[in-house]
Amino acid sequence: MGWDRRLVIAFHFHAGRRHLGGGMVQVTMTALEGVPLVREGDDLAGLLIAALERGGTGLEDRDVLVVAQKVVSKAEGRVVDLADVTPSERAETLASETDKDPRQVELVLAEAEEVVRHKPGVIVVAHRLGHVMANAGIDRSNVEGGERVLLLPVDPDASAAGLKARLDAHFGVGAGVIVADSVGRAWRLGTVGLALGAAGLPALMDRRGAPDLFGRPLEATLTGFADGIAAAATLLMGEGDEGRPAVLVRGLDWQGEALPAAALLRPKAEDMFR
């Protein structure tokens, strides 16, 4: 993934540093209202800037703006009309084994490095981006036209970095941006938000060496910081007709180098489940 593991060594993290009068720590999440329906070629950064200004929050240093993958993909033109897809023989076979549309399976295979598991209704793949997820994150809902589906952004970390650059320049701050998707889990029901892309914050934080309350080193000290933020913000987004594709998270803080969401991927050599 081009990410240098050495970067994550030896910084400390203190989450949620907004200290109130009573010594409390507070984080506020605000869903941006009035973001219009996004279409291919739209200036998503411009739409987000307008919504932040209209909502009155603006954007401050260390704010994190979490943006739904769907609107990022739409703005980047990642919509595919299934009528334009010709399934391969492999896709036809897998589609019949999984009771899925062969054209959609063709797209799943095209987006995947590896099929990890499959059963009727679901194909778990290692996406070319490295994320292990159902159906390669391809989504049919909230795409205009019943035969259209939405692929993940080509490079969600780059999408996040691009949005961050625009937001930072406009507001004169250093913010974090996360591109979030809702995903299923192997052993649990229900979706949770997860970071596909991140910029301006350590997506993976290494707290190795931070002492616990009794002064011993912590055992499990790698924190999926961007995934936690994505899960939090997704609570406000909804997935249906709410139309709230961006959430501003204010009050978090962090130390250390920024790392992209690619840093969250477990190397295949350490993977016990594929």
Place this chain on the structure above:
Amino acid sequence: MGWDRRLVIAFHFHAGRRHLGGGMVQVTMTALEGVPLVREGDDLAGLLIAALERGGTGLEDRDVLVVAQKVVSKAEGRVVDLADVTPSERAETLASETDKDPRQVELVLAEAEEVVRHKPGVIVVAHRLGHVMANAGIDRSNVEGGERVLLLPVDPDASAAGLKARLDAHFGVGAGVIVADSVGRAWRLGTVGLALGAAGLPALMDRRGAPDLFGRPLEATLTGFADGIAAAATLLMGEGDEGRPAVLVRGLDWQGEALPAAALLRPKAEDMFR
């Protein structure tokens, strides 16, 4: 798990209903400060009530209080001194294969229904509670005395319900309570918060049938609501010397029946990874 799947059918969910002047939706998370170190037999509900009153937030209808599993386990006396543990032959074998303390492995096996995978440093089990997790959630950090470890609560959903009953009665409200732990993931690095126990809210929410922006039914509409809230609150807890074991989440809303965290467990028959 005794949970009736039919309960989750056909209710709608609208997250984060705090509508501000500009039509925005806002959720606030506040870490409770000044919760003292918890020890076996402590009145955890009383300590949380005192912290809520001292912090000035009180507790309102539909507030969700997220409490770290560690302090629940401590209050419930789930501390084990490794000096009192005699490893079985099976534990000795697995310990040598995983480079772990045989006494700790003995406890992992005692807490597990099934060993799912193992390699040096980690044993992934299906916990007797149903959660698939590393090392059965047994934790050595933040337990006084280097030879002591902490098991998960006997019944975290019951722990959450017990705390909820005390909090509701004291403040005269209907709140949600989540018992949260930080866990690793199969395909991703870093821990995220997850709900081991829940009361007063739908831990799993079924939005099947809620229309999307274009009126079609949503495809993936089961939401891991309590897991998302746990992931969010865990951002503020830290795991080291912060000593912030409880986070108040205000501004979420939900409809439908309350469901415990047990509802989040994927039935083994549907599990593709064990």
